[in-house]
Amino acid sequence: MVQRVHSGAVYGIDGYDVTVEVDVRRGLPTFQIVGLPGTTLRESRERVLSAMRNSGLSWPSGRVTVNLAPADVQKQGAAVDVAIAVGISACSRDDPPPPVRRDAVLLGELSLNGELRPVRGLLSIVTAAAGRGASVFVVPGVQAWQARLVPGITVLGADHLADVVAWHRTGAGLRECEDADEPRRAPEAPREAVSFFALSAPAARRLAVLAAAGRHDTLLVGPPGTGKTRLCRTIGALTPACSCEEAVEVTRIQGAAGLARRAHLCGERPFRAPHHTVTRAGLIGGGAGLRAGEVTLAHHGALFLDELAEFAPAVLDALREPLEEGRVAVSRGPGARFWPANFQFLGAMNPCRCGSFGSSRRACCCTASARARYGNRLSGPLLDRIDLFVEMEEAADWTLHDGVVEPRAVSALWEEARSQVTTAYARLNRISGAAGGSRRSPELSECRRWLDRDSADYLDRAKRSLGLSIRSLIRTARVAHTVAALAGRHRVRRS
Missing domain, CATH: 3.40.50.300 (P-loop containing nucleotide triphosphate hydrolases)
Known part of the structure; x- marks a missing residue:
């Protein structure tokens, strides 16, 4: 019987879904991972084996094959360790878990004693999985606050593999994490x-x-x-x-x-x-x-x-x-x-x-x-x-x-x-987003809205006499707009 468990990995800064398929059949005791596993994932065989034995979980006596789908993308990182262990454990049972647990996304690296360790790129993985419709996530407890940054999902924090396996079997043993209670701290200047x-x-x-x-x-x-x-x-x-x-x-x-x-x-x-x-x-x-x-x-x-x-x-x-x-x-x-x-x-x-x-x-x-x-x-x-x-x-x-x-x-x-900068920055964002996320390459027509008639005429004359490019003209207008914002004005005027 093939067991499927959902997990994920990260490629660059983007997360993507990984489906862990586990098959246990009669034969010589072997453990093979296929589906383009990276070096870290190839080493997960020893981590999973030791973690399951030290967590009181039985190891199948036959041939264990783990496939990481999609098979044409190389998988890096150890985020699928928990999913592999849960899939192997589930193969020893005949009763499949209900959909709410079968479709959950399991993330976490395993230590040799079965504890869950943080994984790289967890927020990227959760964001990608939530975008395709996943709603339940089991993550290392120390990283639960990151997963809670994604709205509309249920996050369960786990500290040990035995707790995850028990939840996957019975639905008990893990608690839903509340919204991240750590405040966003203001940075202190060096x-x-x-x-x-x-x-x-x-x-x-x-x-x-x-x-x-x-x-x-x-x-x-x-x-x-x-x-x-x-x-x-x-x-x-x-x-x-x-x-x-x-x-x-x-x-x-x-x-x-x-x-x-x-x-x-x-x-x-x-x-x-x-x-x-x-x-x-x-x-x-x-x-x-x-x-x-x-x-x-x-x-x-x-x-x-x-x-x-x-x-x-x-x-x-x-x-x-x-x-x-x-x-x-x-x-x-x-x-x-x-x-x-x-x-x-x-x-x-x-x-x-x-x-x-x-x-x-x-x-x-x-x-x-x-x-x-x-x-x-x-x-x-x-x-x-x-x-x-x-x-x-x-x-x-x-x-x-x-x-x-x-x-x-x-x-x-x-x-x-700091007060001057904060006030002017907020004013610029409120007017045009000039200092925030849209600060790159505003249109010339937008820049002209920041200038009064005299300032616009003066800038046109400067463009002709100095041979300024359109890009230089826009950046000059941006600097002038910031000077005006620091002076408490919404528009640039010639002085």
């Missing part, structure tokens, strides 16, 4: 970001507030030691927390990538800072096993590229489409998958190879042609997609005594800036 913001010049503080309020793509250029890196991190810390919908999406992506370490839904935005040796697949996604790239891991957050000119030009040019469209196409096999990539780009670079061009303290040793080659590592189309270009200047005579600021004054400056 102490170094708060201190740096308080010590920065007023112009730098204004830049940080402007970039954070509009989530503007920003490039800082200047000699070493001018605070480029710390200012970019400060911008990331100033950006308002995710909305509930954004936090769920961030949790889903991080869970599928194996990065979710919290036991609650958190509103902190991702801040990704890959090294300049990152490959194109590492930045965009793909590679062996179809991994999410940095642009997807930074979704709803910030992607910070320090030493921007040191990145390979081909890698940087791969950012064009994500910066424009807010998503990335990852080709694998016969088709392409579209993954979200709506991030704020933050870049920092030196003006030349030695870094001293424009410095008042050090002489530049680069030739004019060397400086040109260094700057040409960034293509024109990429630069055309950046909102704010800022040349960082070295601070004037600064002493250690300048770093002594009253803690209350530091907190007051930071809280005032």
Whole structure:
């Protein structure tokens, strides 16, 4: 008798259904898993065998064959461990479970003593299964809060294989989990970001507030030691927390990538800072096993590229489409998958190879042609997609005594800036979604709604005299709209 148990797996950041079919027949005692199991799944034979024996469950004496359907998709991860064990146990019974338990989705990795361990990509798997009509899910107890983020389903948390088998047989032994009671916690700003913001010049503080309020793509250029890196991190810390919908999406992506370490839904935005040796697949996604790239891991957050000119030009040019469209196409096999990539780009670079061009303290040793080659590592189309270009200047005579600021004054400056950013961000989203999920490439007609007549005429004249592209015109209007929102206005007016 063949037993079928529903489970799931994750491919990239997307979940998909896996049907576990178990057949036990007479013959030499063997245990075989077919259906393109990955390395982790091939090793599940030992986990399942030990877990069942240590849970007091009998092991069939005949030939055990497990098929993972669909058979043409390679299965990665250990989320089907529990389903395999339950299917093998069910083969020893003649009475099938009722549909409510037969159609349930069982997820969980097994330890050798039968305990259920968390699985990678659980939220993606549950979301996909719920989309095709599944309504009952049995998941590891420590991950029940993730499954409860999907509305309209019944979630049963389990800690041990014996409890799952008992529930599958009798319907008793597991309790329905209530809605996630862990609050979405507001992120706390790093102490170094708060201190740096308080010590920065007023112009730098204004830049940080402007970039954070509009989530503007920003490039800082200047000699070493001018605070480029710390200012970019400060911008990331100033950006308002995710909305509930954004936090769920961030949790889903991080869970599928194996990065979710919290036991609650958190509103902190991702801040990704890959090294300049990152490959194109590492930045965009793909590679062996179809991994999410940095642009997807930074979704709803910030992607910070320090030493921007040191990145390979081909890698940087791969950012064009994500910066424009807010998503990335990852080709694998016969088709392409579209993954979200709506991030704020933050870049920092030196003006030349030695870094001293424009410095008042050090002489530049680069030739004019060397400086040109260094700057040409960034293509024109990429630069055309950046909102704010800022040349960082070295601070004037600064002493250690300048770093002594009253803690209350530091907190007051930071809280005032956070308040300005939060208010302006909410105003922008309320008016047009310019800073939120639809911030990528608004139509020119939409941008004109933000401007009064004088401002629109002035921008048209600037376009003709400076030769601005349509993309540059739109990004200029976005920055002006953010400035107006920080000033408490709904529309841009010329002053």
